[in-house]
Amino acid sequence: MSDKTGVVSEDTSSRLVVLFLTYRLYILGAASLFVFALVAFALYHLTAEVRYDEVLAALSATSWSAIALAALFTGLSFFALILYDVNALDHVGRKAPFPSVAVTAFMAYAVGNTVGFGPLSGGAIRFRAYSRLGLTPGEIARIIAFVTLSFGLGLLGVSALATLAVAPRVAGIIGVDALWLRVIAGAVVAGLAAVFYIGRNGRVLTMKGFRLRLPDSGTASRQFLVSALDIAAAASVLYVLLPETHVGWPTFLAIYAVAIGFGVLSHVPAGLGVFEAVIMAGLSNAIGIDQLLGSLVLYRLIYYVLPLLLATLLLLLTEMRQLALRPGVAEAAQLAGKLAPALIATLSLLLGAMLIFSSVVPTPDTDLDFLSGYLPLPIVEGAHFLSSLIGLLLIVAARGLGQRLDGAWWVALAGAAIAFAFAFLKAIAVFEAALLALFIVALLANARAFDRHSSLLRQALGPSWLMAIAVIIVTATFILLFVYRDTNYAHDLWWQFEFSEEAPRGLRALLGLAIAASTLALSSLLRPAHYRTEGPTPEELNQAVAVTMQQDVADANLVRMGDKRLMFSPSGRSYIMYGIHGRSWIALADPIGAEEEFPELVWQFVGAARAGGGRAAFYQISPALLGACADIGLRAFKLGELATIDLAEFELKGSRFANLRQSYNRGLRDGLTFSVVSPGEVASILDDLRTVSDGWLDHHNAKEKTFSLGAFDDDYVLSQPVAVVRLAERIVAFATLMVTDTKAEATVDLMRFAPDAPKGTMDFLFASILDYLRNEKYARFNLGMAPLSGMARREAAPVWDRVGGALFEHGERFYNFKGLRAFKSKFHPRWEPRYLAVSNGTGAVLALMDVTFLIGGGVKGVISK
Known part of the structure; x- marks a missing residue:
C-alpha cells in the first residue's frame, strides 16, 4: 500500500513540476503582479494625507538649477553604466570599438531601466548588438552575467559602506537598531572583501566540475569604482530634487541603495511602485510625503524617460548621412539602426502608458475653459476616452515593433497620429503632443526596419506583456483613486457629462481601458489550440531535394526521409525542414538554400509557429544563424560541437x-x-x-x-x-x-x-x-x-x-x-x-x-x- 501511495505521490509531484515549467512565466508574472498590487495598496494608505494639488505645488517649487543638476548626474550615471560593458568586454578578453560599445550600452540601459522586462530587456539588446560585432553567445552571456553581478555586488558594497558610516542616522529614520545595521553591513563588507582577496590573481574556483574565474584585483577594483560612481550619481539625481532636508547624502545613499535592491528583486517592470514605497517609508519622517512624491515623479522623468528620449534623438541623428559617414561613427551609426526596433518599441510602450495615465488625471482648468469656448463637450469627452484606448493600442503595437512587423508599424503610426490630434482636443497637452511627434518622426525615419509581413491581430500576447499591461492598469487605478481621493463615488457619477466633471471622465476612461485589456488578455490566454501543418507533398519534396543538391550542406539530405514538414521562402530557393511535437515547432539545423533569404525565412518560421500557438526552436544551428535568431528575440543555448x-x-x-x-x-x-x-x-x-x-x-x-x-x-x-x-x-x-x-x-x-x-x-x-x-x-x-x-x-x-x-x-x-x-x-x-x-x-x-x-x-x- 505504501509503495502504491509513493508512486501516486511521485507521479503527482512530477505532474506539478511539469505544470510549473509549462506555466512558469504566467505563475511568476501573476506573483509579481500580486506584489505590485500590495505595494500600490500600501502607497495609497501612505499618501492618505496628501492631495494631488500639493504634489503639483511641490513639482512647481523645484528649481531649474536642481533639474539641471539632476540631468548632469544622470549623464554621469550613464557614463558609468557604459563602463560596465567596457570592463565586461575586457574581462572576457574581447575588444570592440568604443563608439559601438557606448551606443549598445546606452540603449540597453535606456530600454532596460525604463521597462525592465524580458522582451525588450537590455540583455536582448546586447545579444543583438554584440553578436553583430563578432562575439559568441557564450561571450555575450558572460558579459551579461558580469554586468548583472557587478551591479549587484556594487549595490551591496556601496549600501553596506554607507550604512556603516551613518548607521545611527539610518536607524533613526527606518526604526531599526543601529547595532544590527552595523553587524549586517559589516558582514556584507567582510564577505565582499573575502571574494576580492580570493580572486586577487584571477583565481579559478572549481566545484564539482564547474569552473569560475574570479576577476583579478585590478578588474575587481576598477569595477567597484565604476559601480560606486554609478550608484552615487543615480542617488544624487533624486537627492538634488528633494527639498531642503536634514537628511545627509550618505544616509540617503544607503536608503536609496536598499530601495533599488527591492525594486530589482520585485521583478516589477522598472521597480515601479516598489522603489517609491521604500523611499517613502525611509524618508517620510524627514520629508513631507507630497514633496517626496513630486521629487519621485521628476526623478522618474529625468533618470528613466529622458535617456530614452535622448536615445531616440541619437537614433534620428544617425539617419543623417553626413554624420553616419564620418570615420569612427559609421559602425556605431549602423549598429544604432539595427537596434532601432527595440528602442522605438520601448518608446511606444512608454507613450502608451503616458496616454493611459493622462486619461485619469485632471486637465488644467484654464485649458478646459479655453476648449469650452471652441469645442462641443462630446468631442472633448470622446477624445479623452479614445486616447486611453489608443494608449493600450500603442502598448500592443510595441510588441510587434520589437519584432519588426510592418503591421505594427502602420498601427503605431496611425495610433500616434490620432493621439497627436486628440492631445489638443482633450486638453492642450503640448508636451504630450511633442513626444508623440518625436515618435512619429522616429517611425517614419526608420520605416525600412519594419519590413516583416505579418498580421498583428494574429499575434497573441505572452505573459510578460500581459503583466506589463496589468501593472500599467493597476498604476492608473492608483493614480485615479489618489487624485480624486475626496470624490464621493456613486452610481450617478458615471453619467455626469460636464466640462468641470473630471472624475467621471477618468472613471469612464479607466472602465473602457479595463474592458479592452481584459478582452485582449482573454483572447491571448484562451486562443485556439495550436494547429499542425501538413507533411510535404511529393512535389514539395522533389523541390527540396533539388535545392539541397545545389548546396554545400550534406546533412540536408535528411529531407529525403519525408518525415519532416517543409517551409519554403517566397522565391522557393530556400527552405526549412521542421517537426512538431507538443507545442514545439522545431527546425532542424540551418535553413537550406540562398543565405540572403535566411533571416526572413527564420522570421517566417517563427511567425508561423506563434500564429499556430507553438514555440519556435532551432535545433543544431551553426553560429552563422545566431544573428538572425537574436533579431527575432531567441536565445542561444549550446548543444555540443560538430566535427x-x-x-x-x-x-x-x-x-x-x-x-x-x-x-x-x-x-x-x-x-x-x-x-x-x-x-x-x-x-x-x-x-x-x-x-x-x-x-x-x-x-x-x-x-x-x-x-x-x-x-x-x-x-x-x-x-x-x-x-x-x-x-x-x-x-x-x-x-x-x-x-x-x-x-x-x-x-x-x-x-x-x-x-x-x-x-x-x-x-x-x-x-x-x-x-x-x-x-x-x-x-x-x-x-x-x-x-x-x-x-x-x-x-x-x-x-x-x-x-x-x-x-x-x-x-x-x-x-x-x-x-x-x-x-x-x-x-x-x-x-x-x-x-x-x-x-x-x-x-x-x-x-x-x-x-x-x-x-x-x-x-x-x-x-x-
Missing part, C-alpha cells in the same frame, strides 16, 4: 592516422572489401542491406530513429549512394552516403553492421569512406555532433552550460558522451559549436524534450527504446 574533417589533409599513409591505417590493414587481412554502390544500383542489394540492418537493430535492442537521423526506409535508402563492406561476397556492414553536387561536404547517415562482422569492421568502413571521398575530390567530411562537448570547462558559464558540462563529465550512465567525442577525435577533426535557439531557458528544456520524442518516435518510442 568535420578536411579531406585534402586526410592521408592513410601518414603518421597522423596510424591507428586508423592499422584498422584498415587489419580489415584487408581479414578479407574485407569496400565498394560504393550508386543510387541506381542499390535496389539490387536492398534485401541484403535490410538483413544487416535488422540484425543490427536486434543485436542492439534498438528501434529506428527519425527527425535528425534517418531510418531504414526503402525510398530513403534507394535515393543515395551506399558504401558497403563485404566478407566473402556477403555484405557485413554498410553506410548510406549523403552528398551534394557541389562536392563541398559529405557525410553518412545509416551505419549498420552484422553481429558476426569481424572486429574493427566499422573502422575499416570509415577509413575506406574517407579515402574514397578524398579521391573523389570532396572538400570535407561531416562526422556529426558530439552532444554537450565543449561545455565542461567554460569560465563563468551560464546555468545551461554548467548543467551540460556536468552531464558530459558524469552522464555516461545515460549516454556515451565522452565515448562519442573520443571516437570522433581519432580523426583529428575541426570542432564547431552547434546551438539550440529558443525564447527562454524553460522553452529550451521543453523543446529538447520534444526533440527527444521526435527522434525516438513519440513517448512510446522513447520509453520502449
